Amino acid sequence: MKKTTLAVASVTAILTLGSVVSPTLASDVGSVIQSIKGVDQGMKQAAEKGHVQEINNSETDQGITLFVKEVAIDPVRVAIIAKLVDQNGKRIHIDKEKDEFSITYKTKFGIDYIVGGGGFSFVEEGEFLVIKHDIFPFLIDKETQPDEMIASIKGTILGGKEGNWKVEFPVDMKKARAVTxxxxxxxxxxxxxxxxxxxxxxxxxxxxxxxxxxxxxxxxxxxxxxxxxxxxxxxxxxxxxxxxxxxxxxxxxxxxxxxxxxxxxxxxxxxxxxxxxxxxxxxxxxxxxxxxxxxxxxxxxxxxxxxxxxxxxxxxxxxxxxxxxxxxxxxxxxxSKFQATIPIGTLLKDKVTVTNSDSTYTLTGFTLKTTEGEEKIGNETYFGKGALISFSAILPEGIVNTTEWSAQDESKQKYDVSLKEKSTRGKDGRVHVTGTFFIRDLIKQPKELKLSHLLQQRQYQNLNWEVPFKS
Known part of the structure; x- marks a missing residue:
């Protein structure tokens, strides 16, 4: 299923612009987007053409400073280059599981934009924190795109500490709109x-x-x-x-x-x-x-x-x-009509190959994960208790993905199944898959398991449609 990250709702309060600038960071001038590996070529191209604005604002709380260096923005996306440092100017690393950021926007008159869900992310790239957001869902109408917005970055947990960090700054979109x-x-x-x-x-x-x-x-x-x-x-x-x-x-x-x-x-x-x-x-x-x-x-x-x-x-x-x-x-x-019954006793001694609905699966090995916590098994990390079965498969002609797997033991108990998998295109044109089934919450060895999946994704190729256009 397609997933999105929920964006925090917009903030209604209007705060005074011009937060204190950290002296440790104020000397760090000049656009740095070109040097950041995780910034894509499109954003770097925008920076080359001058669509980067220096911000150099910061907010300090709990001995931690959130510093916003610069922002690149146009009617589709925004990339904010920031840093997180301690009292001595030493970089603090982000914990993506615990730290909490949000970004909101309002007009220069203080009216909030309804941002909606999705499109917000933050990641460390080299010495910087890159905060990205897709803004076109609420700016898609060219008639209502503004010349200027006020953006706010808010942190509630940073560096493992709860606090209140908010850096607010105006962003000028006139130049980007002029070339849209x-x-x-x-x-x-x-x-x-x-x-x-x-x-x-x-x-x-x-x-x-x-x-x-x-x-x-x-x-x-x-x-x-x-x-x-x-x-x-x-x-x-x-x-x-x-x-x-x-x-x-x-x-x-x-x-x-x-x-x-x-x-x-x-x-x-x-x-x-x-x-x-x-x-x-x-x-x-x-x-x-x-x-x-x-x-x-x-x-x-x-x-x-x-x-x-x-x-x-x-x-x-x-x-x-x-x-x-x-x-x-x-x-x-x-x-999908695929179903396969796997004798676990046989699987412990030898590989088991099953063919059903034009799919062929070869299964090897059965292992129980008996711990609730995180554990690395082979090259993958798993959470929670369950059973692992390694497999290789050849999917039916035209099928490129399978989804919504489940398992059932001899007592009719059902289990959710997740896959760690890698797919390649074989010389026969069919999709070949290698990976591992993780049968979640299965805590003891059953006599047999019935594996099945609800749906499969078909690829239709050789479509006869070409559209010439001039930009």
Missing amino acids: NYTEIGQKYTTHGIEIALQNMMTVPSTSLMQFDTYWTKEREEQIQKWKEQNSWIVESKQPEEFTEEYTVEEIVDRYFTDIGLAYQIMDEKGNVVVGWDDAVHEELNQIRKNNVEIWRKNKVHVDRKGETNWSGLTPLAKGESYKLKMHSLYLYEP
Whole structure:
């Protein structure tokens, strides 16, 4: 399932600008984005063209200083370069499990932007802390994009200490807005029960943002309804008070059916591939990704749940040039009928190979993890108690991913199953997988285990759709 990190709601209070600047850090001048490995080429390109603003503001609490050095921003993304130091100016490392950051925005008149969820991350890169945020979901309308915003970075736990750190600063977007351009395309293509509409491309200093809308056709809608009826996956309507954090199987399946993945390439006038985008979970299968810009908010499900709006971020395309987009693949989920019964006694002595529904799995070894805490087994780390079974597999032709695995022992007790896996494309064109099943909460050796998975993802290739456009 696609996951996003929840962004903290915007702050309503208006604070005075101009926090104290740390003397230890104030001398650290000049843009540093070019030297930071984790900043992508699109953001570095924006910095080269002058879309970086010096901030040099800080806030100190509990003997810890949060220092904001600079910010690069345009109508799609923001990258904030910061540092966390102690009283002696010594760097403090971030604990991503414990430390808590948020970033909020308001207009220069103090009106909060409704940021919504997703798109916020922070990571250490060399000596700096890089805070990234996708802001296009609340600035996508070019008519309401501001010339100036006030950004606030707030920390509530830093360096293992609870406190109150807030660095607030204005960001000027006039220069970035002046060079933002829109390419309206509006071309449609229907294949395998999906209508794909390439709507437009917005180019800002740090990225070109390609927007697609995908819709179920009547054929796809009828097929999904048939699958739901055959498997008793009908989602019952709920009242607001009935919703919980736990999803039913029917709701999970419904979300997968809504997920529509795309892969495409963009060529220049000479036929050179300048961009390769791929929504595949296992990017190594096609090896076409090229000049991507990471954005977190990649899709928005339509209200009727029969399609999505998809965005993909690319290294900025040159203005006034002619290009051609060629659709490479379409990814859709479908039910799986795979089931396999594994005799554990045999597995302890020898490998077990099972073939079902055109999938072949070879299993080797059975190990119980008896500790609740973190433990490294082989090359992977596992949490909680459970059983591990190593495997290799060949998936059915056209299938590139399997999901929603479960296991059941001879007493009909069911267990959730997670996978650590690596996928490659074999010479036969089929996907070959190696990895480990982790049967969570299985604490004693059963006589047998029945393994199955609800869904599989199919890749449709050789799509006959090319779209020429001029940026």
